[in-house]
Amino acid sequence: ARVSLDLLRTRTSRREETRAEILPEAVERDGEGASPEYEAEMADAVGPALLVVLDTLAPAERLAFVLHDLFGVPFDEIAVILGRSSDAARQLASRARRRVRGASPTGEPDLERQREVVNAFLRASRGGDFEALLTVLDPDVVVRADATAVKIGAAPEVRGATAVLNTFLGRAVGAQPAIINGVAGAAWAPHGRVRAVLNFTVVDGKVTAIDLVADRERLDQLDVELLPREGE
Known part of the structure; x- marks a missing residue:
């Protein structure tokens, strides 16, 4: 499951700038499709601070979240990788998303x-x-x-x-x-x-x-x- 962090670090290293100070406030998603606003926020999230939070997730949660939310892999394909059902993969990503959101306070701007x-x-x-x-x-x-x-x-x-x-x-x-x-x-x-x-x-x-x-x-x-x- 460490491959998910390796993929994310590779993606991070290719960005001209990283924004590590604040994680974005996650957007609730009921289906598999991502809104443009959500995709934009998640693109800005790829930085050392997000990597720290991802490191605290269970391996299956981390893999489901990174592959689906950051790389757009469908849940049925993630399910095959994890050896679980599509619904279980969806639940893992949802649980990880809540933890990322919970670790993302606005912070003191001054x-x-x-x-x-x-x-x-x-x-x-x-x-x-x-x-x-x-x-x-x-x-x-x-x-x-x-x-x-x-x-x-x-x-x-x-x-x-x-x-x-x-x-x-x-x-x-x-x-x-x-x-x-x-x-x-x-x-x-x-x-x-x-x-x-x-x-x-x-x-x-x-x-x-x-x-x-x-x-x-x-x-x-x-x-x-x-x-x-x-x-x-």
Whole structure:
């Protein structure tokens, strides 16, 4: 099922620009046909942020979603590939579509406000400040890690402010603020080489999602501007 991500990465690499900061709000679809608006939004979705979300899907969900929604493969053909019925393939794609939509908040448009929230998060995390860290986290915040990050010890997904707080409290010592594809985030970049990034989604002054990206291919697709740590 990893072929679906390989296909998507190939498609991504051929685009002149990627828009990783925000996933599009998915459009509800009852049939197999895609509206022009849906196709346009999904075309804009092909970027590192979408790849992060796809990496969290079950293999069958990911394959059904990518082949149908992004490449237009009919469900009867997807069913043969998956060894399931057409209805089952349709349900898998629908479930994946809901998860992609759920991971696609509008986000905070003000870069300076984003930076304030991210800096507050990093400061509280490094200092082990429980209350300060809890203040910047949305109650339903979710952290997702890509496959490479999982291999080196990260949890695939952490949900809820308390769980995320326990994951980051007293950590992020080596992280520094960064602008990632025009959005405030953080990066681990020893000797100036980016090894991993945290993509933050900030809504109404709260962190609602963090995507941990460590895959080298994805990192090379990102425009990362490293910023000095506070006090430097």
